Amino acid sequence: MSAISVQNVHKSFYTYSSEWARFAAWFGAPPKLKSQTDILKGIDFSIAPGEAVGLVGQNGAGKSTLLKIITGTMQPTKGSVTVNGRIAALLELGMGFNPDMTGRQNVYNSAGLMGFTQDDIDGLIKSIEDFAEIGAYFDQPIRVYSSGMQVRLAFAVATAVRPEILIVDEALSVGDAYFQHKSFSRIREFREAGTTLLLVSHDRSSIIAICDRAILLDDGHVRKDGAPEEVLDLYNALIAEKEGHLLEQITDASGRVQTRSGSGEATLETVRLLDETGKPTELVRVGSRVTLEIVAKVNTDIDQLVAGYMIKDRLGQAVFGTNTHQLGQVQQGLKAGDIVRFRFAFDANIGYGNFSIAAALHGHETHVEQNYEWRDLAVTFSVVNADHPEFVGMAWVPPVLEVER
Known part of the structure; x- marks a missing residue:
């Protein structure tokens, strides 16, 4: 049995020719419309109990509308949603808060709407106040709260008791760094305890670190449902996609899915990682000197060319990235047939x-504009610790240790 099952969900918004036409439609008369806007166009997916799923897509893709339908605050035009378990949802910032009531009063009001009794809330109020960490503002009207304080209170209420299903929209992105870490720690605790999670975020690291899979919405459809890295690579390519651009995903010999996109004015001829002797390598020692060589071919005359790269770990999280724009080495006035070799040591x-x-090859600071070619998994390599003291983590930042007794 699924925790959440979404079956053929459509959602359209109508503009009627008159108020009488709207009224008549309520009683089954054929609708007389000025316009119809289709937001969701047949959404199908299910989420298993205890699974964590990330929902991504560009603005206007239908993410917020879908979440409102799943939580029951909006009805689909067609299709159905089945939810098995108690939902706690953190959607629009401050949704459900009365600005003239204090934080404490809003806790009682919001928790009551979630199904908690007065005695339940009495037992939870101290832990909610402690987790939100808004001090004296807890007894001040919500209207004097900053957006970050509203997020703190809303999250504290929504997660006061571990829900069976937790849905979090972009609201956490407005919180400060400390509270974001605190919130994601609680989300991880809930995950370990079996809570089903549906997370909407533009933060690649959050999706990859927390989610088992990801779903990409595009123009009201499910464009891809799969491993987070594959979905996010496709999403990254879609951001820069223009009519006529290449956009493909292919499976390499190791079974990993590689994403390529771009307009083709310049293309990647070769991408190689070289060791200290200048030979191609797939095995690197911690701290050793390496060179990333990118050879670009210019296919049409272009004003400028920027080359860049991003190192990612095995989960697809960014480790380090830069490009020749950021390094002050933009190539100008290139002609068709030119070959440019970049070496990043x-x-x-x-x-x-x-x-x-x-x-990546592009014409501006990032690939979002004038994306000539972006290629994920252009190089894969392994790092081994052959001659340094044992350590843990993603970075080698050895300290100079001094001890006094």
């Missing part, structure tokens, strides 16, 4: 494990 001060490198 650096010390591999990263922890041991498996890594990949995404390479």
Whole structure:
């Protein structure tokens, strides 16, 4: 049995030709419409109990509408949603709060709407106040709260008791760094205890670190449902997609899915990782000197060319990235047929494990504008610790130790 099952869900918003036409439609008369806007166009997926799923997509893809339908605050035009378990949802910032009531009063009001009794809330109020950490503002009207304080209170209420299903929209992104860490620690605790999670975020690291899989919404459809890294790589490519651009995902010999996108004015001829002797390598020692070589071919005359790369860990989280725009080495006035070789030399001060490198060619500071080619998994390599003291983590940042007694 699924915790959440979404079956053929459609959602359309109508503009009627008149108020009489709207009224008549309530009683089954054929609708007379000025316009119809289709937001969701047949959404199908299910989430198993205890599973964590990330929901991503560009603005206007239908994410917030879908969440409102799942939580029951909006009805679908067509299709059905089945939910098995108590939902706690943190959607729009401050949704359900009365601005003229104090934080404490809003806790009683919101928790009551969630089904808690007065005695339940009396027993929880101290822990909610402690977790929110808003001090004297707890007894001040919500209207004097900052957006971050509203998030603190809303999250504290929604997670006062571990829910069977937790749905979190982008609201946490407005909180301060300390509270974001605190909130995600609680989310991880709930996950370990069996809570089903549906997380909407533009933060790649959050999705990859927490979620078992991800769903990409695009123009009201499920564009891809799969491993977080594959879905997020496709989402990254979609952001820069324009009409006529290449956009493909292929499975390499190791079974990993590689995403390529771009307009083709310049293309990646070769991408290689070289060791200290200049030979291609897939095995790197911690701290050793390596060179990333990117060879670009210019296919049409272009004003400028930027080359960049991103090192990612085995889960797809960014380790380090830069490009020639940020390094002050933009190439100007290139002609069709030109070949440009870029060599990025650096010390591999990263922890041991498996890594990949995404390479990109574009015309501006980032690939979002004038994306000539973006290629994920352009290089894969492993880092081993052959000659340094044992350590843990993603980075090699050795300290100079002094001890006094």
